[in-house]
Amino acid sequence: MSAGTRQRLRQQLDAYMAKKKLRSTAQRRLIVDTFFDGSPHVTIEDLLTEVRSQDRGIGYATVYRTLKLLAESGVASERRFGDGLSRYELADGEDDHHDHLICTSCGSITEFEEPKIEKLQDAIAARHNFRVTSHRHEMYGVCGACQARERRVGS
Ligand SMILES: [Zn+2]
Ligand SMILES: [Zn+2]
Structure with missing residues (x-):
């Protein structure tokens, strides 16, 4: 994924949150940053483990809601690969489909x-x-x- 696509997805998320009048809390920012920079195809559990290594206070519900927000805003794509788990990855750009x-x-x-x-x-x-x-x-x-x-x- 190109730096340009990442940049565009960041802006898309900011615009979506502004439109929905959602506050950007420190926990939510950490979850979003970890999602952007961490491993691809994460489950909710994977992401929870990753963010908890930075902030023990983050709960499952906060990670769940933030991932839903990322998906609703079109920034994240939800994928299912036949093991019954939902996985999330950054959405593809116009010219970098995989x-x-x-x-x-x-x-x-x-x-x-x-x-x-x-x-x-x-x-x-x-x-x-x-x-x-x-x-x-x-x-x-x-x-x-x-x-x-x-x-x-x-x-
Ligand atoms: Zn992928
Ligand atoms: Zn194998």
């Missing part, structure tokens, strides 16, 4: 960008006179590390 490979063995999530796939999707949509507003590609399978482990166990 998709995911999900390992069903260890749960690792790998991001990829492939302009050829994006182009092909546009062509398919055009062929069907379909106006695409969003899409997601998720490939489920076994990652390289897990395949190596399987081979070791098997031999």
Whole structure:
């Protein structure tokens, strides 16, 4: 994700909070900063653990509400990768869309960008006179590390 996109998402959040007349508390700022700078595809629990290492006083409900706010304002995208958990990541910009490979063995999530796939999707949509507003590609399978482990166990 480019610095420009991050900057734009920050401004989008500020504008949304101003419109909704929401106060920016110190706890909320810490949660937002941690979300922007921390690991991608976090669950509520992941983010709670990360912010609590900075401020023990932050509760689950505050993290939950802040993530909902990030999602409502379009700054965060909510994702579900088949394990029953909601995960959150920064929303894609106009020109930096990414998709995911999900390992069903260890749960690792790998991001990829492939302009050829994006182009092909546009062509398919055009062929069907379909106006695409969003899409997601998720490939489920076994990652390289897990395949190596399987081979070791098997031999
Ligand atoms: Zn794996
Ligand atoms: Zn992602």
